[in-house]
Amino acid sequence: MSDTQPILEVENLCTTFTRGGVALPAVRDVSFNVGKGEVLGLVGESGSGKSVTLRSILGLSRRYGDVTGSVKWMGQDIAQMPERKLRHIRGRDIAMIFQEPMTSLNPLLTVGLQLTETLKAHTDMGRAARRDRAIEMLDHVGIPAAASRLNEYPHQFSGGMRQRVMIAIALAASPKLLLADEPTTALDVTIQAQILDLILSLADELEMGVILVTHDLGVVAQTCKKAAVMYAGRIVEQGDVRQVLRAPRHPYTVGLMRSVPQDVPPRSQLYTVPGTPPSLEALPQGCAFAPRCQGRTEGCLVARPPLATIAQGRSVACFNPVTDAQGAAA
Known part of the structure; x- marks a missing residue:
């Protein structure tokens, strides 16, 4: 493989679970890639599909649900690879840090x-x-x-x-790709910095790709090269981490950025994104974020916006993306 070719290419990844005869789409048409030594941050609220995405890449979700799409590892599609062959890749080439150590x-x-x-x-x-x-x-x-x-x-x-x-x-x-599902959640700030430094140093030394799932936008800003924002099982915005965080274009990303306290007067109410994420059993017909979006239109309620490229390396799934000026003001 050439140095510029991604080591992991995920295309149209979908993971659906079934409960009581009802299909629950936990991950829908997720696509991204990771290069050698590159750190991709996956952010979003709990239940947005981040952890299921990581498990689907490793083939762990196939035991409980239906996984479709393409997951190419070093040019080889491992999405439907037999379990026996996949075991040679898990732990050696692709390793995962699970979120709950007591159950892992x-x-x-x-x-x-x-x-x-x-x-x-x-x-x-x-x-x-x-x-x-x-x-x-x-x-x-x-x-x-x-x-x-x-x-x-x-x-x-x-x-x-x-x-x-x-x-x-x-x-x-010494894996070539690390899937880190909130690896520093239970750690104090000092150890968190130590662990992140270790992961970044190994990524640089071993040219190890990293997919980092976290709720901490500060961690994403300091450690990641690219960022992908997930909501209701879909990626709604992705691109260079500086572009995504400094000039968010999707209303949900804007809400996440506004939720980070910055120069807030004492005892003032902090901003929260209005409403709650939708249930997988009752996803809206159109845009999943429309019920919580102040800028929604009639079209947002009936059609699902595709993840469209708006600039080189930058894509947004929104019919009415926020302008650079609006994102900066928020």
Whole structure:
């Protein structure tokens, strides 16, 4: 592959679950790409489809729902790849940091065993080398006395410590692509900065691509090259992170930016996007954001706007996109 060709190309990814005979479209026509050493930020409210998107890329959603579309990894479509072949890619080439470490770590196995089993499956390291690598990774993510904690179990770690263990497991085999589902949510600010610095340094050193799911727009601004905003299972805006955050064009992105407190007088009411995200069981006929959008028109209520290119590397799914001046003013 050439250095300019993306290592991951996602096209028209759709994931639908079924409950009580009702189809629930959790991810709808999602498309993006990630290059070597590139960090893409996925942002949006809870329930917008970010985590399902990551799981669908790895093939984890196929067990519970219907996944269609194309997921090309290094030029090879892995969306419908047999499970046996996909296991050789998971953990070695593509690794994932899950959002809930307590439900992702095995409570019956020691932390050291869970760290080294990834290395045993995907590397040629011997037993001693695997142990040394496990200690190195625990030390990297800020766990003190790493060597003495290898034989401890997940319940002996705090929530933040368990999150660090999950990050160490994901990075242990030096993957080429890291799917990070809110990797720093349970961590204090100091450790959060340390983990983000580690991920960015590895992305630069190993040319590792990163998809970072987070609610923190400050983290996106500091760490990501590109940003994609998701709402109701769709990407509604994407492009260069500076363009998206400084001059948002979709009304939902504008609302997210206004929700970030900036020079707010004491005891004043903070801005929130009006309304709530729609249920997957009752998605609006037209634009999913229309019921919450102050700039909606009749057309927004009956038709779904496509994700259209408005400039090089910049796309928005809106019939009435916000102008640069409006976005800056908001």
